[in-house]
Amino acid sequence: MSRWIQNGDNVDITKERKNATFNTERMSAWIHGGDEVLKRRREILDYVKSNPDFKDPIPVEFLSREERVSNGTRKIVKMTDNTDQIDGADFFGEGMYFQSLVMGRDLHPLSLHYIMFLPTLQGQTDDEQLDEWLPKAIARSIVGTYAQTELGHGTNLSKLETTATYDPSTQEFVLHSPTITAAKWWPGGLGKSSNHAIVVAQLYTKGQCKGPHPFIVQLRDLETHKPMKGVRLGDIGPKLGINGSDNGFLLFDKYRIPRKAMLMRYSKVQPDGTYIAPAHSKLGYGTMVFVRSIMIKDQATQLGAAATIATRYSAVRRQGEPVVGNGEIQILDYQTQQYRVFPQLARAFAFLFAAYEIRDLYLRLTEELTHGNTELLPEIHALSSGLKSVVSWDTAQGIEQCRLSCGGHGYSQASAFPEIYGYAVGGCTYEGENLVMLLQVARYLVKAAEETRKGTSNLAEICGYISKTGRRTSSLTSIANYTTDQIIEDLEHVARKQVFHAYDKLKKAQQHVKPEDAWNQSSVELAKASRWHVRLYLVKTFLKKVDKAPEDLKKVMIHVARLYAFDIISSSSGNFLEEGYMRPDQITEIKEGVYECLAKIRPVAVSLVDSWDYDDLELKSVLGKRDGNVYEALLQWAQNSQLNKSDVIPTFEKYLGPMMKDARSKL
Ligand SMILES: CCCCC/C=C\C/C=C\C/C=C\C/C=C\C/C=C\CCCCC(=O)SCCNC(=O)CCNC(=O)[C@H](O)C(C)(C)COP(=O)(O)OP(=O)(O)OC[C@H]1O[C@@H](n2cnc3c(N)ncnc32)[C@H](O)[C@@H]1OP(=O)(O)O
Numbered sequence: 223m224s225r226w227i228q229n230g231d232n233v234d235i236t237k238e239r240k241n242a243t244f245n246t247e248r249m250s251a252w253i254h255g256g257d258e259v260l261k262r263r264r265e266i267l268d269y270v271k272s273n274p275d276f277k278d279p280i281p282v283e284f285l286s287r288e289e290r291v292s293n294g295t296r297k298i299v300k301m302t303d304n305t306d307q308i309d310g311a312d313f314f315g316e317g318m319y320f321q322s323l324v325m326g327r328d329l330h331p332l333s334l335h336y337i338m339f340l341p342t343l344q345g346q347t348d349d350e351q352l353d354e355w356l357p358k359a360i361a362r363s364i365v366g367t368y369a370q371t372e373l374g375h376g377t378n379l380s381k382l383e384t385t386a387t388y389d390p391s392t393q394e395f396v397l398h399s400p401t402i403t404a405a406k407w408w409p410g411g412l413g414k415s416s417n418h419a420i421v422v423a424q425l426y427t428k429g430q431c432k433g434p435h436p437f438i439v440q441l442r443d444l445e446t447h448k449p450m451k452g453v454r455l456g457d458i459g460p461k462l463g464i465n466g467s468d469n470g471f472l473l474f475d476k477y478r479i480p481r482k483a484m485l486m487r488y489s490k491v492q493p494d495g496t497y498i499a500p501a502h503s504k505l506g507y508g509t510m511v512f513v514r515s516i517m518i519k520d521q522a523t524q525l526g527a528a529a530t531i532a533t534r535y536s537a538v539r540r541q542g543e544p545v546v547g548n549g550e551i552q553i554l555d556y557q558t559q560q561y562r563v564f565p566q567l568a569r570a571f572a573f574l575f576a577a578y579e580i581r582d583l584y585l586r587l588t589e590e591l592t593h594g595n596t597e598l599l600p601e602i603h604a605l606s607s608g609l610k611s612v613v614s615w616d617t618a619q620g621i622e623q624c625r626l627s628c629g630g631h632g633y634s635q636a637s638a639f640p641e642i643y644g645y646a647v648g649g650c651t652y653e654g655e656n657l658v659m660l661l662q663v664a665r666y667l668v669k670a671a672e673e674t675r676k677g678t679s680n681l682a683e684i685c686g687y688i689s690k691t692g693r694r695t696s697s698l699t700s701i702a703n704y705t706t707d708q709i710i711e712d713l714e715h716v717a718r719k720q721v722f723h724a725y726d727k728l729k730k731a732q733q734h735v736k737p738e739d740a741w742n743q744s745s746v747e748l749a750k751a752s753r754w755h756v757r758l759y760l761v762k763t764f765l766k767k768v769d770k771a772p773e774d775l776k777k778v779m780i781h782v783a784r785l786y787a788f789d790i791i792s793s794s795s796g797n798f799l800e801e802g803y804m805r806p807d808q809i810t811e812i813k814e815g816v817y818e819c820l821a822k823i824r825p826v827a828v829s830l831v832d833s834w835d836y837d838d839l840e841l842k843s844v845l846g847k848r849d850g851n852v853y854e855a856l857l858q859w860a861q862n863s864q865l866n867k868s869d870v871i872p873t874f875e876k877y878l879g880p881m882m883k884d885a886r887s888k889l
Pocket residue numbers: 305310313317318321332333334336337368370371376377378379380410504507508510511516517520599600603651652653654655658662665666
């Protein structure tokens with residue numbers, strides 16, 4: 223046994239846990255939404271651990287692509303056989319947790335079935351269609367995906383090329399891919415697993431194009447699973463991550479589907495081909511809004527996992543001897559290490575708390591839509607698009623920082639960082655490329671700025687700061703007295719300034735060039751405005767949540783929330799210094815605030831990450847193991863390598879052996 227192990231756990235990590243100034247169980251309950259939620263998490267965890275069907279034969283990193291797809295399919299079938307173990311209505315909580323424990327980060331052939339196919343059926347069908355399709359999809363007698371993106375078009379839905387032309391003589395739509403670029407490309411589970419899809423195609427009726435609409439389409443024979451005649455499809459090959467998912471391609475050759483295959487909750491085509499438009503032109507985009515809103519929690523969970531791994535490893539890794547003879551110190555004691563890791567932990571918290579907010583807002587929207595009220599749609603579209611962009615970007619950068627903080631071992635797949643990164647970074651692209659989505663937020667902000675300039679503003683609370691008259695200079699005197707209100711006031715100033723800067727640039731450009739050129743020429747500044755708008759929202763949400771925390775938890779979490787805010791301010795100090803809003807000495811104060819927060823977090827860092835309540839089964843990281851016994855585990859993990867099956871591999875006999883033998887004979 224290693225000298226670093228005591229009672230089974232690494233001595234350093236045990237010592238760290240003894241430093242906790244708060245009860246980690248209470249903290250976990252607060253983080254996850256209460257004692258009952260925590261209890262349910264534990265029950266789900268126990269269930270998953272006790273079920274041998276959910277075990278991987280070896281760590282998935284050692285499996286080939288085919289083995290990954292096969293293993294993932296086996297597990298997701300078992301998992302969805304057992305959905306009675308969770309509250310199926312709580313997709314955001316129990317559903318995502320269950321899935322993460324069983325499936326890990328490789329995804330699987332039913333991801334799109336659950337995340338988009340089912341929600342689209344729920345959100346876009348009329349009553350008759352719902353009765354027909356939903357029970358089949360829930361029972362999994364059909365498996366579906368969401369096929370929208372094409373080889374030639376992902377962002378710009380108005381230029382999708384797949385056509386659905388209505389033929390009133392047979393009351394059918396004819397689906398067709400007129401070009402190669404019309405091929406659907408990317409949909410998860412489309413390649414080999416799904417037999418149905420929601421296909422988004424340009425609707426043509428009575429000779430007119432009515433834009434992209436969703437259709438439910440059978441792709442494969444229900445018995446043989448062979449592609450239907452007129453349907454060509456397959457897998458698109460290996461990707462940066464999620465290789466347990468068979469993302470696919472799909473082409474139609476004048477493939478006929480019945481009129482009732484068009485999802486008709488909002489738009490309709492009558493038997494004679496008459497088109498009835500929806501109450502709001504973007505209602506058909508509802509599933510994307512849903513996914514963008516649940517992605518925030520998923521991303522927060524990935525960043526939290528990365529920060530947990532980096533923090534635990536930093537507590538057990540000893541490197542460097544500042545006082546010669548005193549022994550090497552824990553790398554967590556280096557301020558540079560804390561500066562690299564703790565802001566990622568703070569971000570993960572900020573994103574998780576924002577995820578709760580957007581979930582609640584989305585539920586409100588769903589309720590309002592049942593009464594035909596679409597008023598909330600633009601606000602939620604803007605917020606979910608903005609959060610999705612800022613959160614997925616910061617998550618990807620944060621994971622990479624955590625990986626780097628673990629030195630060489632961070633580069634090994636044993637650390638789980640490559641899997642976490644490969645999985646999470648996809649979020650920068652799917653559900654709307656991040657920059658494009660920031661520009662969607664900008665459209666919303668430009669309207670708010672316009673209203674304010676006209677003096678007619680009656681802005682939604684989320685952008686109320688745009689019409690406020692703020693201070694000309696920051697009121698910060700000392701970091702110790704820097705209040706939540708002051709922090710928010712300072713961030714509001716910078717966000718408002720950037721919104722108007724971008725708005726004025728746009729308006730000025732509009733006087734000289736065409737509107738689309740003016741938009742393009744202002745788009746970098748517009749995207750910056752969107753980022754500030756979202757960061758402000760994240761800081762406010764985090765500070766508000768901590769403000770309401772029980773005193774014992776607040777004492778700790780306030781440093782994490784302040785670190786999040788101070789890190790944003792100090793790393794963009796130029797924006798705060800502009801026009802003398804802040805003085806250099808105020809920025810210095812904020813930087814000191816960062817260092818103070820790091821020092822406050824240091825003693826409780828391990829307990830803080832423990833409070834995220836990741837089990838080793840969920841982390842799937844040798845470096846992040848709860849017991850801290852990383853060296854033994856690394857050696858054991860490496861034994862899984864296919865190359866270790868024999869002492870001498872055939873390649874040696876074939877190439878290296880003869881090469882060396884030949885060289886020896888010439889010496
Ligand atoms: C019980 C068991 C449980 C088991 C659980 C099992 C599985 C779970 C699995 C995973 C769960 C975990 C989390 C998820 C993790 C991983 C995810 C895995 C896979 C990822 C799937 C990814 C799928 C996809 O990517 S699908 C494709 C997505 N594509 C896009 O997003 C395209 C982006 N483009 C657009 O959205 C649009 O084209 C556009 C850029 C918005 C422009 O649209 P367009 O119509 O052309 O716009 P136009 O200019 O005409 O009008 C703009 C106008 O409209 C407003 N607008 C736009 N969109 C909306 C909207 N949605 N709502 C409201 N308003 C909208 C816009 O603001 C403009 O308004 P205005 O003119 O300014 O007033």
